[in-house]
Amino acid sequence: MIGIRIHGRGGQGAVTASRLLADASYRDGKFSQAIPMYGTERRGAPLVAYVRIDDVRVRERELVHEPDVVIVLDPLLSKKQSVASGLKKGGLLILNSSLPPEKVEIAGDIKIATVDATKIALETLKLPITNTAILGAFSKSVGYPTMESIEKSIRNQFPGRVGEMNIAAIHQSYEEVTPAVQATHTEPVVEESDIAVGGYGVLKDVSSWRVFTPIIDLDKCTGCRACWLFCPETAIQWKDNRPEIEYHKCKGCGICVEECPVKCIAFERVVA
Ligand code: SF4
Ligand code: SF4
Structure with a gap:
């Protein structure tokens, strides 16, 4: 590629x-x-x-x-x-x-x-x-x-x-x-x-776009990095060998939830 x-x-x-x-x-x-x-x-x-x-x-x-x-x-x-x-x-x-x-x-x-x-x-x-x-x-x-x-x-x-x-x-x-x-x-x-190479999330806070919020269960996370790789907004950072979501960049698309091979990312409804 x-x-x-x-x-x-x-x-x-x-x-x-x-x-x-x-x-x-x-x-x-x-x-x-x-x-x-x-x-x-x-x-x-x-x-x-x-x-x-x-x-x-x-x-x-x-x-x-x-x-x-x-x-x-x-x-x-x-x-x-x-x-x-x-x-x-x-x-x-x-x-x-x-x-x-x-x-x-x-x-x-x-x-x-x-x-x-x-x-x-x-x-x-x-x-x-x-x-x-x-x-x-x-x-x-x-x-x-x-x-x-x-x-x-x-x-x-x-x-x-x-x-x-x-x-x-x-x-x-x-x-x-x-x-x-x-x-x-x-x-x-x-x-x-x-250089400026960021996505929407880098440019502004898109947290209000979310209807569902991804929440990672770190106890079940295997550290495969799939969520980090697939997040289109670079909202998932890699810190201390763990994924960490920067929620102001997260628009709630659910791609990380779909891609996590061990299904340890819950998608919780935002109650407003
Ligand atoms: S839902 Fe997951 S993949 Fe989508 S923007 Fe948020 S962290 Fe990234
Ligand atoms: S895709 Fe799932 S198992 Fe892999 S690093 Fe992300 S949260 Fe952990």
Whole structure:
């Protein structure tokens, strides 16, 4: 399985990019999952979306904390956020930048490929919307999804002339992305804590959404971590080798209850 994190700003289409990547991968016969983060984002605000692609069914619902690939749609974001945070050793950063990868000031044992997706978007779409432009670069750098499947996904999402303009963008980025090279910069320019990758629960208190509240019986808990893995809101923390629910992040979806193999999470009605 590969996990992908996409950084963008509201209006740049990071969520659409995640859906197109997942859809095109599915058309290639893979299993995939797109996780858009709808929160308090607005146009211009930094946001993230996630994708998982695998040869077998994807069961995780957690955010992708340690991605294999990070895509950055906005060149200025990498100066404000630690976009390589959590990226696996040897992982790939695909950056929208007019700079060659050797000049990118991002440190780590990672590879960097760059493509001037803003220039491509302006030339093909006449708008600085870089989400589709960077997908061709992804296909070239990672080896999938195939361009044919990305084209089908784009035509499905944007029928007619707009779709054809976006297809021109992906072909141009496929041709223009640089080869991935080892990051040469040694000092991180941005602090780790500057990244914002949380879910609704990180952004605000969602405890009032709950109709039922999960309660873990720690005496029966085997410490398998399934609840921690599957909680879509990162509401379950792992402390002292035990799960601990941060209730202000818990929206009461019940996924942890379903996934616990020994059924030691009760789901109790909230009495109001
Ligand atoms: S019920 Fe709460 S803790 Fe359990 S998976 Fe859903 S959000 Fe996470
Ligand atoms: S899924 Fe159940 S058994 Fe596993 S860690 Fe969570 S509460 Fe414990």
